[in-house]
Amino acid sequence: MRRMVLPMVYTRRGNLTGILFMLLGMLGMGLTDATAKWLVSTDYPIIQVIAIRGWFISLMLVTWVLVTRQISALKTSRPWGHSLRFLICFFAPLLMFRALRDMPLADVTVIVFGSTFMTTALSVFFFKEKVGIHRWSAVVLGMVGVVIALRPGTGVFTTAAVFALLAGLSFAGINLTTRWLRDTESALRQVFYLMLGITVLSSAILPFFWIPVYLGDWIIFAALGLFTILGYIFLTRAFMVAPTGLVAPFEYTVLIWAVIFGFLIWGEVPDRYVWTGAGIIVSSGIYLISRESRNPMFSRNVDEVVD
Helix, strand or coil: CEECCEECCCCHHHHHHHHHHHHHHHHHHHHHHHHHHHHHHCCCCHHHHHHHHHHHHHHHHHHHHHHCCCHHHHCCCCHHHHHHHHHHHCHHHHHHHHHHHHCCHHHHHHHHCCHHHHHHHHHHHHHCCCCCHHHHHHHHHHHHHHHHHHCCCCCCCCHHHHHHHHHHHHHHHHHHHHHHHCCCCCHHHHHHHHHHHHHHHHHHHHHHCCCCCCHHHHHHHHHHHHHHHHHHHHHHHHHHHCCHHHHHHHHHHHHHHHHHHHHHHHCCCCCHHHHHHHHHHHHHHHHHHHHHCCCCCCCEECCCEEC
16 A cells, blocks of 8 residues: 555636635634724723633534534544644734734734744744745745834834734744644644633633623624634635635735725724735735645645555
8 A cells, every 4th residue: 555646636616616715714704803803992801802702612613513423533642732732822812802902903914914924934943844035035025014014113113013913923823833733633623622722721811801791792702703613614615625826815805804894893094004015915925825836746635545
């Protein structure tokens, strides 16, 4: 028995479905950020928002696992790996929600997109990946876009902007630990234990920050959990039914939703720095994806085994 790498077969219908799933996933992510900003802006402690969101997400995940009878799929041989992962990744929502409390939605979204380039750069250090001149050029250009969006030296480079930048670094940690665990851990286990760990940790801290929740706000918290789950589901499905190089650029549509929701809810209008930074980030990201899609191993299925 030998392992052979075979190319995956995609269809036109699958490609269009993948694009639709990605668009829906980014809508879910945009709604998640807008809802979180609404809650933290109404003086709910950030830890409380993370914890209650986690309750609803955990309830949905547990219900889904029980209904689909996949309890056995949660068995893991790397509990300490999952523990390290959620401890690292716990800071992603904490830092992002802190930034959202004081910064426009679109500004935070643009800065956090720096995680794409941080992931590429850090993969060299952690996984000894070979990164060529084209990838490094895209990384440097993307980070230039982030710096422009941060607007240093203009008098508006704030603590909240630093939190957004650190949130991007933490999201890069999510990407890196996902890759670290992917050889033995399924997507279900990674998502389940990540969400469960963040929920348990935030709930343990919650008594020190708890304030009463208005009855109507429970619906908003439930919506926050639902938007988060739907965003992840559609995002995952997009990469399963269509080539990564085709659907990945549509991730940037979350920037459109950030601008729309920011304007409609809070009257926020991004300034020229944010528009310029966003344009550079999107261009470098698409260039990076375009270069990767030319890799002959890019759209291969490594799970095919033949005699």
